Amino acid sequence: MRPHPDAAEPRPADLDTISLQLGRPARDVVEISARCVCGNPLVAATAPRLSNGIPFPTTFYLTHPVLTAAVSRLEAAGVMAQMNDRLAADPELAARHRAAHEHYLAERDRIGRRAGTGEVPEIAGISAGGLPDRVKCLHALVGHALAAGPGVDVLGDEALAAIAQDWTPDRCVCTGAWDPDAPVPTKDLSRHVRRLAH
Template identity: 60%
Template sequence: MTRPPFDEVSERDLRIVSAQLGRPARDVVGIAARCVCGAPTVVSTKPRLSDGTPFPTFYYLTHPVATASMSFLEAGQIMVEYTALLADDPQVAAAYARAHDDYLADRGRYGDVAEIAGVSAGGMPTRVKCLHALVAHALAAGPGANPIGDLALAASSWSPDVCRCPDYGVDAA
């Protein structure tokens, strides 16, 4: 579990994240989860970007194979199944509500932004909207912290325990 405060982000981390995203990384405050090879998988981003934009997605999935896997699950409409689970299983719904509160507390360590007060990510606490965000939270906070993120990880073709990183073209220095 790599929750705030995070270790310092290296220039190499930022180069890899930028390569993963295909654009410069913005306002990264930490690497919240890493591949077994050490490459960033999830970044944590300031709740207000340096250009003033509110940014509710504190945990952001950057690993290209992981993001593709979540996109595949989303295209299969698994979010409908997970949203129904929230409605049908009070224990899962309660755990998801706790995940929402934990997410807000983690982000709140980096500042409060009025425009996004009470807004976490991925549809929390009552629906499932974005598996990318929920899996990012699950990877950052650890197993059991986000039940829907855990389910999506289990259903995906990607595993955080097996390196499938592409060559980012980033030197080791």
């Protein structure tokens, strides 16, 4: 469900919504990589180097609370271990997983060029979610799958299919997922707010 190119440009309202979804200020959002059918952000594409100088490998960041919680339940159910067993036993699946890694890196380069961050050697060749050999974070794979569209990140696609009872791309579940009338968070307590030592 790749957005129309015009829809990718984050608007101020998008950044406010992401801040409310995450409970912290949105940071270094370059694109909205996937949207709910109602238009709210689902996935934010983040610059590969944050404005405070820290390298940030997770390019496609899930922001929607319902989607994030559903993926967390999959992780808690042991789905990642099952996927890792399958990757070890199925060369075709492993090859598709490696291809998703290459796509992720190419997209990060594109996002980095758009953000003007230039090359980020600290994360060169490193994608996210355990790519290219393992599964370590389904949130990263699902974010990539939503950003890239079906068929690119096969395990991200599988995870999306597995949460269909809670979330599907053709149904809005935004009402009640966050408080749109709450004050937009301005204080970031994330570990990524520290600055690099010079």
